Amino acid sequence: MPKFSLKGRRPAIAESIIIIALALVPLFVTFPYRVNIFLSWEGAYRISSGQIPFRDFGSPLGYGFWIFPAIFFKLFGPELISLVKAQVLLNIMAGFAFRSILKSMGVQPGVRLLSVLVFVLSYSFFNFWPWYNHTVIVFELVGLSFLFRSFFSDSRSRSYLWMFGAAFFIFLSVFTKQDGGGMAFMLCLLFLAYNSFQTRRWLDLPIFVAMFAVIAAVMILPLMPGFGYWFNHGQPPHSSRLAFNDFTDEIFGSSNWIKAYVVLVVLCIVAKVKAWGAWLQQRREVLFALLTLGMLGEAAIFQVTSYTPPDNNIFFHSFAFAFIASYLLDLLKININSFRPLLGAAFLVLFWWSGTWWKYIGRFTDRLFPAQETVAMGTPGHENVVNRHNFMLNNDTTDVPVSSWVFSDLRPFRKIYMPASTVKGMEKIMALPVVAEKKGDIKVLNMSELTPLAAAMPYKLETGPDYPLWYHLGVGMFNRQLATFTQKVRDHHYDLVIYEYAPSLNNFYPFALRGELKQHYHQVDSFLAPRRPTNAIIEVYVK
Template sequence: MSNPFLTPRRAMILECLLIVGLACVPLFATFPYRVNIFLSWEGAYRMSEGQMPYRDFGMPLGYGYWIVPALFFKLFGPQLISLVKAQVFLNIVGGLSFRYILQQMRVSPGVRLLSVIVFVLSYSFVNFWPWYNNTVIIYQLVGLAFLFRGLGSGRWKWPAIFLAGAFTFLSFFTKQDGGGLALLLALALLGYHSLNARRWQELAAFLGSYVLVACIFIIPAAQYGFGYWFNHGQPPHSSRLALMDFIDVFLMESQWIKFYFALIVILMFPAIKNIRSLWQNRELMLFLLLTVGILVEATLFQVTSYTPPDNNIFFHGFAIAFIFSRIYDISAIRFENLKPFLLTAMAILLWWSASYYKYIQRILSQLSHTEEVAAVPGGENVVNRHNFMVNLDTTDVPTGKWTFSSLPEFRKIYMPPSTVAGIDRVMALPEVKKGKDAKVLNLTELTPLDHAIGYTQETGPEVPLWHHLGVAMFNKQLAAYTERVRNKHYDLILYEYAPTLNNFFPWALRNELQQHYRKIDSFHAPRRPTNAYIEVFVR
C-alpha cells in the first residue's frame, strides 16, 4: 500500500483529537436536572468532606464510583456541574484505554480510527453524567489496557500487570455485576495466555495484585458492617440472577449483540478450518476472546443492570473493530486509503446520528416556533405524529419551560419553575437559617441542598447513602428513621412523593410524617414526567 491517507501518526492524532474533543463538548452546554443523579452528588460530597464509606454511611456497592467525582468536588466545588466535569475526564480515560487496547491488538490504523469513532459516538458521547454503570466499564477498560500491556514484554510488564489487577478490582468495587464480569473476562484472557505460552507468572501476578488491592479497600471497612451493606445476594439484599430473565432478554431483544455474533461466526469460517493453527495465532485468539467476552458481558449486564436500558452499549466499538479487522484481513479493502475511510466514516456518522443530533436539535428547536397543532381553514382536525396521542398528564412541564436556580450548587442545571420557586421558599425557612445546627432529613433528589443549607449531616454505619427502600436502605434503617420522626428529632424534613415508583422513598415514612409533622409546602420534583413532588415538613 503506497502513500495511504491514514499513516499511524496521523491516525493517532485524529483519534486523540476525537476522544478529547467530543468528551469536552458537555463543558459548553447546560443540562436539565438528571434523574437519579442525586446519589452521585451525595456520595461525592460526603467523601470530599472526609467521610469514610461504611463508617459514616452505608451503600450496597463499593465506593470506586465516587472516587473521581469526589476528587472533582475538591477541585471545583460541590456543584452538579462538577459531576459533568468528572465525566469528561472519565470519557477521555475510557476512550484512550479503548484506543490502546486496539493498538495492543495490532489493529490497522484505519480500522482503529473507525472503531474509535463508533466507540465515542455510541458510548462515551452520550454519557455526559457520571453513573456507576458507566464507571464500572471505564475501570474495566483501563484494566484491560494494562493487562494487554502486561501480556507483552519490556520493563513495564509487571507494573502493568499489577495495575491491571488494581483497576479490575476497582471495577468490581464500583458495581458487582459488571466488575465480576470484568474479572471473568480478564481471567479468560490470562487463561488462554497461560495455556498458549505455558507460563503462569502473569496469571499469578494478576490474582495477587487483585487480592492485595481488595484487602487494602475492604479490611478498613470490615469493622463497620461492610458485609451487611455490600450486596452479594445475601439478605436483606436480593439477587438479580434469574436464568429466565437472561434467556428472555437475549432471545427476544439483544438484536445488535446477536447480529454481531452471527457476523463474527461467518467471518471466522476461514480461520476455523484449522483449529490448531487458530489456537497458535495468539493475536487473533486474544482479539476473538476479548470481543466475544465483551458481547457476553453486555448480554448479561443488560439484565443485572436493567436501568437505564442502554447501560450495555459499550460493546459496539469492540465488535466493529473485530469485524472490520477480519474484513481487512480477508479482502482487498484498506481503510487507510482516503475513499474507503471517508465512505465508512460517513456511514458511521449516519448510523449514530442520534448521539450528536440532539445538540443540533436543541438549537433548531429554539429557532423554530411552530405550533404543535396548526390552525387550518375550515377547522379540520389535524392529526400527525406530534398530537395523535392525547396527553392526560396535567402535571407535566415541558423542559422548554424549565429554568435555573440562583443557588451555585445548581449552576448550569435547569429545573421546573415550580422546583426553583420551591427551593427558594425552603431556603427562606427559619429552620434553614440555623445553618449547621439545623437538624434536617433530606429524602429527595435535591441532595445539593445539603451543602446549600449547610447543616451537619447524620453519619454512622447505619446511615444509608440514599433512601431507595430495598436497594440502598432496608427495614432496619426505616425503623430507625420512623422512631426519630415519631420523636420529632428533625427540625425540617424534605420528602419526595413519587407514587409511580415502588417505595423509592419509603411510603411508610410519609405516613408517619403526616401524623407527627406539619406539611407546609409542596412543589414539583426535578424529573420528567413531573408527576413526583417534594413535600416540606416541619414540627
Template sequence: MTTLGRSTRIVSYAEFLLIIVFALLPLFGSYPFRINIFLSWDGAYRMSHGQIPFKDFGMPLGFGYWIIPAFFMKIFGPAMITLVKAQSFINIISGFAFLSILKSFRIPPYSRILVLLVYIVSYSMLNFWPWYNNTVIIYEIIGLAFLFKYLLPKDGAEPKNYWLILAAVFTFLSFFTKQDGGGLALMLCIALLIYHCILHKKVKPLLIFIASYAVFAGIIIIPLLKYGFGYWFNHGQPPHSTRLSLYDLFNRVFAKSEDIKFYVLLCVLLLIPYFKSGVSFLRNERLMLFALLTFGILTEAAIFQFTSYVPANNNIFFHAFAFAFILMLLNEKDILLINNGKQFVLALAAVLLWWSAAFWKYIDPKIQRAFPPSTATISPTGENIINEHTYRLNADTFNYKKYQSGWTFSSVPVFRKISMPASTVEGIDRLMHNPEILSKIPNNRILNMTELTPLSYAMGFGTERGSEYPLWYHLGVGMYNKQKDMYCNKIAQHYYDVVLYEYIPNLNNFYPFAVRDALRANYQLIDSFDAPRLPPALGTIEVYVKPSH
C-alpha cells in the same frame, strides 16, 4: 517522511483531538437536573469532606464510583457542575484506554480512528454525568488496556509484570464500583489469562494477576470490616435481594438484544474460515485474544442490560469492541482494507450515518423549523388527516418538551448551570429564606430525604454520620427495613426539627412510603413543591416541621 508515516502521524493527531474535544464539549453547556444524579453529588461531597464510606454512611456498592468526583470536588468545589468536569476527565481516560487496546491489537490507523469514533459517539459522548453503571465499565476498560500491554507487548518485547498488577488494581476498582459489571470484568480477564497461560505453558501471569487483585482488595476491604461492611456490601446475603432470574435473562436475550445477536452472527460468519485450520487457529494468539475479548464483552453486555436495567442504554459499550473485531477480520481476509484518504472518507461518512442519532438531537430543532411536521388533524377541505403525528388521540399525553421548556435556573451557587422546574427553584428559595427552618440549622436535626442533596451544603446543615445511616434511601436498594424502622421511630419521637421528604407515588419506595406515613402522623406539613423530575415519575418535595407543642 514516507506517505504511510505521515498518514499515521495525522491519524494519531486526529485520535488525540477526537478524545479531547468530545470529552471537553460538555463543559460549555448547562443541563437540566438529572434524576439520580443526587447520588453522585452526595457521595462525592461527603468523601471530599473526609467522610469514610461504611464508617460514616453505608451503601450496597464499593466507593470506586466516587473517587474521581470527590477529587474534583476537592479541587473545584461542590457545585453540581463539578460532576460534569469529573466525567470529562473520566471520558478522556477511557478514550485513551480504549485506544491503547486498539493499538495492542495492531488495528490499522484508518480503521482505528473509525473504531474510536464509534466508541465516542455510541458510548463515551452520551455520558456527561458520572454514574456507577458507566464508571464500572471505564475501570474495566482501563484494566483491559493494562492487561493487553502484558499479553501483546510491542515488537515481541518481554512482557512486564507491573502491567498485570495495574490490570488487577483497576479490575478490582471495577468490582468495587459495581458488583455485576466488575465481577464479569474479573471473569473476562481470567479467561484471557487462562488462554495465554495454556498457550505459553506457564501459570505465573495468572497467579500474579489473582494475587495482586486479592492483595489490593484486602488493603481496601479489611479496614472496613469493623464498620458493618458485610451488612452493606451486596454479595447476595440478606437483606439484599438477588436480581438474578434465568427467565428474565433469557427473555432479555432472546426477545430483545438484536444488536448483540447481530454482532455475534457477523463475528461467527467471519470466523468460520479460520475454524478449518483447527489447531493453528487456536495458536493465533492475537486473533484468539481478540475473539475472547469480543465475545466476552458481548456476553457481559447481554447480562449487564438485565442486572443494571436503569437507564436502558447502560450496556452499549459493546458496539465499538464488536466493530473493531469485525474490521480486523475483514482486514485479515483482505475483504476490506482502508488504506487511503478516499476510502477513509467514505467509511467515515457511513459511520456517521450509522450513528447519526448521536448528533440529530442537536440539529433536530433547526430542521424542524425549516421543514415543520404536519400536525393538523383536519385538511383545508375538511377531511380527517391521519399520519404519524395524528393517528393517536390521547388527551392524557404529556408534552415533555413543553414541560422541560418551563425549567429555569436557581440563584443558589451549588446549582449553577443546572436547570429545574420553576416550582422547584421557588421552593428552594422559600427554604433558603424560611426563618423557622434557618433557626433549626445549628442543631443539625434536619433530615433531607430528597434528591436535592446539595441543600446540605447550600443551607449549611450537616448529615447524620455512622455506619447505620444509608447514603441514599431507596428501600431494598440503598437501605432496608432496619433503616426504615430507625427513621420511623425517630420521627415518632420527634427527633428531627425539619424533614424534607420526596414523594414519588409511581416508583416503588424510592423514598420509603412508611416514612411519609410517619411524618403525616407526627409532623406538620408547611410547604411542598415539584421535585426536579420529568414524567412519568413526577414527584413532590414536602417540608415537614416538628409540632410546636
C-alpha cells in the same frame, strides 16, 4: 501530490482529537436536572468532606464510583456541574483505554480510527453525568488495557507492573458495581489462562489473582465490619438479582444486536481461518476473538443485572465493529488506511450513529422548518391539521416540558435547570424561619433528589455505620434503617424533613415514613420533583 495514508503519528493524533474533542462538549452547555444524579452528588460530597464509607455511611456498592467525582468536588466545589467535569475525564480515560486495547490486538490504523469513532459516538458522547453502571465499564476498560499491555511487553518487570495496574483497576471495577466488575475479573482470568498456555508463563494467572487479593484486602479490611453488612454479595438483608428466567427471557426474547454480532463474528472467523491449529497459536487473533465474544456475553448479562437505564450495556457495539471490520476488510482486500475508503467509512459510521449528534443539529432545523400546528376546529377556511406530532392528545396536565424549566440562583445547582415549581420550592425552604434561626445547626432529613441543599443551606449530614447513603427501601436501605428513621420522626428529632413522594416507584423513598410524617409533623409546602415526567412531588415538613 503524494497519496494520503495513515502512517506515523497521524492515527494517534486523529484518535486523540476525536476522544478529547467530543468529551469536552459538555463543558460548554447547560443541562436539565438528571434523574438519580442526587446519588452521585451525595456520595461525592460525603467523601470529599472527609467521611469514610461504611463507617460514616453505608452503601450496597463500593466507593470506586465516587472517587473521581469526590476529587472534582475538591477541585471545583460541591456543585452539580462538577460532576459533569468529572465525567469528561472518565470519558477521556475510556476512549484512550479502548484505543490501547485495539493497539494491543494489532488492529490496523484505519479500523482502529473508525472503531474509536464508533466507541465515542455510541457509548461516551451522550454520557454527560457520572453513573456507576458506566464507571464500572470505564475501570474495566482501563484494567483490560493494562492487562493486554502486560501480555505483549518485552520486559518481564514491566509486564508485572502493567499486570498490577490491571489488577488495581479491575478491583476498582468490582468496587464500583459487583456485576460488571465481577464479569471483568472473570474475563481477565480467561485471557490470562489462554495467554499462559501459549507463552508457558504459568505463574501469570496466580500472580494476578494474588495482586487482586492483596489490593482487595488493603482496600476492604479497614472498612470492616460495616462493609460486610452493606456491600451486596447476595447476603441478607440484600437480595440477589440472579434469576435464570430473567436471563433467558432477555437474551432469547430480545438482544437482537448482540445475537446478530455473535453470528457475524463467528462467520468472520469461519470464513478467514483455514487451519484451526495454526490460528489457535496466533495470540493476538485468538485474544481478539475471545475479547469480542466476551464483551458481547458481558453485555447480555449486564442488561439484566443493571437494567436501568436501558443503554448501560452498549459498549459492545465498538468491540463488535472493530472485530468484524478487521476481518471483513481483510477478506475483501480493502485498504482502509487510504483516504477515500477511510472517508467513506467515516461518513457511514456518522450516519449509523446520527442519533447521538442529530438532536443538537435538530434544534436548529426545527426552527428553520417548524412543524405545522393544529388549527382549532371550526376556524373558517382552515382544516384541523393531524400529523405525527399531534395525532395523540396529551391529557397529562401535570407534565412540565423541559423547554419551560428554569435556573436556580443556588450555587450548587449552577448551570442546571429544573421545573419552576422546584426552584420556587427550594427558595421557600431557604426562607423558612427554622432555616434562618438555626443556620448550620439545623437537623435535616432530606429524603429527596435535592441533595445539594446540604451545601446550599448548609446543614450537617447525619453519619454512622448504620446510616444509608440513599433511601431506596430494599436497595439502599432496609427495615432496620427504616425502623430507626421511624423512631426519630416520632421523637421529633428533625427540625426539617424534605420528603419526595414518587407513587409510581417502588419505595424509592419509604412509603411508610410518609404516614409517620403526616402524623407527627406539619406539612408547610409541596412542589414538583425535578423529574421528567414530573410524576413525583416533594413535601416539606417542620415540627
